[in-house]
Amino acid sequence: MTALPRGGRPAEALAAxxxxxxxxxRRFLTEYGVAAGTREETELAETVVADTSDFAWRVVDAALGRLRCPECGNELGAGPTDCQKCDQANGFRFAAVEIDRPATPRGTEHGLRxxxxxxxxxxRYGVRARCGFExxxxxLLDGELPSTAQAQRYRAAIDKLAEDECERVTSFEEVTRRLSSRRGR
Incomplete structure (x- = not known):
């Protein structure tokens, strides 16, 4: 499991x-009759990663987490940015199938992924991109999708923060409060 250095709701959402x-x-393994922790599980993960476009994104992310990069030794797709195998695997992650959850706007699942x-x-990402997505x-987990205008406002606000602030804020509301307090000085 990945722990976010930023706490609050973003960390809780990532854990969820x-x-x-x-x-x-677990359901995928059961469907294929494969036991966790076996060579068959690794082989199944390799099959998933060989053509990610055939599988749901959560299955692909789980498969990547069970494989090691032959170049850098990290979790496949999560190694340093100069690792070509991880770059390729990270890119293939985005070919996986996305199915929006019921009663959510179209594109919510893509945003969540x-x-x-x-x-x-x-x-693998810049400080401001991390801030916005986290x-x-x-x-997104609550099933909401910001409008384009809303997302642009969030980004413009994040762009006004110092990099260390970007790493510490835990909500869009906190970003707004920080910027408002600067204007009030």
Whole structure:
């Protein structure tokens, strides 16, 4: 499980998404009659990663987490940004199937998947991208999708924060409060 250095709702949301990833993987193993912790599980994970477009994104993320990169030795897709095998695997992550959850706006699941990938492999993304996607996790997990205008306002506000502030804030409301307090000085 990935622990976010930022706490609050983003960390809770990431823990909830990671639990859903593990639950999907457990069901997937059961469907294929494969026991966890076996060579067959590794082989099944390799099959998933060989063509991610055939599987749900949570299954793909779980499969990546069970494989090691042959170049850098890290979890496949989560190694340093200069690892070509991890870059390739991370890119293939985004070919997986996304099915929006019932009663959520179209595209919510895509947003959740991207935000989860960023939060789980933070070192692969810039500080402001991490901030925006991590703060968006609870909103997306709750089944909401910010409008384009809303997302642009969030980004503009995050762009006004110092990098150390970007790493500490735990909500979009906190970002707004920080910026408002500066204007009040």
């Amino acid at each position: 998404v990671e639990a859903s990833i593990e639950e999907c993987w 991207v935000a989860t990938a960023v939060a789980r492999t933070r070192h 703060l968006g996790l609870p909103v």
